[in-house]
Amino acid sequence: MTSSGTTSPSAPEGDDARPTWNAAWELLLPAAAAPARQRGRMLQSAFREAVRSGRLAAGTRLPSSRELAADLGVSRGLVTEAYEQLTAEGYLRSDRGSGTWVGGAARAADAPRARDLAPRDPGALVDFLPGTPDLSLFPRAAWAAAHRAVLERLPHRSLGYPDPRGLPELRTALAALLARRRGVVADPERIVVCSGVAQATTLLGFALGERGERTVGVEDPGSPEHTALFAATGVRTRLLPLDEEGLAMGPLYASGVRVAVTTPAHQFPSGIAYSARRRAELLDWARAVDGLVVEDDYDGDFRYDRAPVGALQGLDPEHVAYTGSVSKSLAPGLRLGWLLAPERLTGSIVTRKRTMDLGNPALDQALLADFLTGGAYDRQLRRCQRAYRDRRDALVGALHEHVPGAEVSGIAAGLHIIARLPERYGPEPRLLEHAAHARVAVRPLSYYSSRGTEAGDGVSLVLGYAHLTPSDIARGVRLLAGAVRARGA
Numbered sequence: 001m002t003s004s005g006t007t008s009p010s011a012p013e014g015d016d017a018r019p020t021w022n023a024a025w026e027l028l029l030p031a032a033a034a035p036a037r038q039r040g041r042m043l044q045s046a047f048r049e050a051v052r053s054g055r056l057a058a059g060t061r062l063p064s065s066r067e068l069a070a071d072l073g074v075s076r077g078l079v080t081e082a083y084e085q086l087t088a089e090g091y092l093r094s095d096r097g098s099g100t101w102v103g104g105a106a107r108a109a110d111a112p113r114a115r116d117l118a119p120r121d122p123g124a125l126v127d128f129l130p131g132t133p134d135l136s137l138f139p140r141a142a143w144a145a146a147h148r149a150v151l152e153r154l155p156h157r158s159l160g161y162p163d164p165r166g167l168p169e170l171r172t173a174l175a176a177l178l179a180r181r182r183g184v185v186a187d188p189e190r191i192v193v194c195s196g197v198a199q200a201t202t203l204l205g206f207a208l209g210e211r212g213e214r215t216v217g218v219e220d221p222g223s224p225e226h227t228a229l230f231a232a233t234g235v236r237t238r239l240l241p242l243d244e245e246g247l248a249m250g251p252l253y254a255s256g257v258r259v260a261v262t263t264p265a266h267q268f269p270s271g272i273a274y275s276a277r278r279r280a281e282l283l284d285w286a287r288a289v290d291g292l293v294v295e296d297d298y299d300g301d302f303r304y305d306r307a308p309v310g311a312l313q314g315l316d317p318e319h320v321a322y323t324g325s326v327s328k329s330l331a332p333g334l335r336l337g338w339l340l341a342p343e344r345l346t347g348s349i350v351t352r353k354r355t356m357d358l359g360n361p362a363l364d365q366a367l368l369a370d371f372l373t374g375g376a377y378d379r380q381l382r383r384c385q386r387a388y389r390d391r392r393d394a395l396v397g398a399l400h401e402h403v404p405g406a407e408v409s410g411i412a413a414g415l416h417i418i419a420r421l422p423e424r425y426g427p428e429p430r431l432l433e434h435a436a437h438a439r440v441a442v443r444p445l446s447y448y449s450s451r452g453t454e455a456g457d458g459v460s461l462v463l464g465y466a467h468l469t470p471s472d473i474a475r476g477v478r479l480l481a482g483a484v485r486a487r488g489a
């Protein structure tokens with residue numbers, strides 16, 4: 001197909017839910033192939049039928065008469081005539097400069113629109129949603145430059161189906177990055193590029209299920225995502241309690257599970273870093289039960305005022321499966337991450353990745369490889385690190401100022417902190433009511449814990465700050481404290 005078939009026609013005034021006209025394309029072909037005398041009439045009735053049946057939806061922009069004539073192999077005059085006739089009949093509209101489109105005035109109302117079911121903020125003035133980077137820091141200019149550079153140099157063959165593990169240049173670059181920044185023992189042959197930690201977890205779930213693992217242990221409190229993702233692979237989760245050093249060892253041994261899913265660099269959500277002793281104990285456990293520690297390094301890139309804690313995987317690559325992504329460092333919408341599993345699991349993970357989606361999009365992978373090798377990724381991390389440290393400081397400062405007596409923890413790394421509020425702020429349901437009234441969205445720690453609402457009057461909040469400006473952070477804390485005061489806590 002020539003130009004018109006490959007363009008993405010749009011409504012003249014630009015619409016997010018733009019219909020394309022490709023669905024109607026084949027309806028026109030019989031008319032184009034008809035004997036010359038009937039061709040014009042048939043073309044017009046095929047157009048009418050396409051509009052009536054909805055195959056050509058209201059708002060769809062049509063190719064220029066020259067393009068369509070070339071695509072259909074008919075004379076331009078025939079197409080111009082069809083456009084004019086259908087416009088006269090009201091099926092089409094045209095404007096000088098905007099071209100021709102279907103449906104005219106009814107366009108906006110009639111055009112089928114795709115709904116957006118992406119997670120949304122709940123309409124709050126300030127939303128302390130944890131785990132969200134600042135999307136306005138996405139390095140658009142550098143990404144666009146990399147895009148152009150990659151398109152110019154990428155050989156045609158790289159646009160074919162990729163190695164399901166990922167493009168070799170990306171796996172090589174990731175191996176270097178993970179070794180350098182996180183102390184990961186990274187063999188590029190074993191890295192699997194995937195759609196974020198989420199897909200890495202799913203791949204692991206299937207691979208473990210194939211080996212007969214029916215239940216894996218997860219941290220409690222922990223990320224509800226882990227349970228949901230394993231459940232989707234038919235693997236159950238057992239909640240395992242934490243102590244102040246990380247996953248508590250006694251309950252882990254007693255549980256009988258042979259796989260434990262952990263967030264050792266900055267436990268989600270409590271924010272603790274696993275102690276050196278607990279890291280060693282965890283690996284001893286994995287060796288003793290011939291098991292596996294899954295290391296979700298979801299925000300391991302961001303550390304502020306504590307010594308770097310390398311990845312657990314670096315200490316025992318045959319007993320740790322390491323996962324990470326660009327969701328916190330670049331943007332979650334890129335859906336790009338990686339999985340590095342012990343050799344015994346890699347084969348079935350790669351097979352599963354292939355049957356799931358034949359590999360991640362090649363262009364995105366080439367772009368990330370360019371970003372990593374050219375230094376843009378490190379620059380981005382430094383930039384975010386500075387911004388997020390300032391925001392963390394702003395949050396801690398605002399809490400001290402407006403909520404005297406609040407105790408903060410988990411502040412040395414990551415994109416969120418835990419704030420334990422003084423008793424007068426509790427009990428939890430009342431605090432949440434006050435917050436909702438002030439239109440400040442907060443999540444209690446209990447939301448991530450099987451123990452539920454804290455006993456007594458205590459209440460701890462998981463406060464994400466990375467996506468908020470320092471002034472929004474201060475405003476949110478002020479509003480929350482003000483609402484509690486005003487409503488007579």
Ligand SMILES: Cc1ncc(COP(=O)(O)O)c(C=O)c1O
Nearest residue numbers: 131196197198223268298325327
């Ligand atoms: C602890 C934790 N792990 C993993 C994920 C999913 O990350 P990804 O976007 O890399 O799939 C999240 C999502 O926020 C998370 O909170």
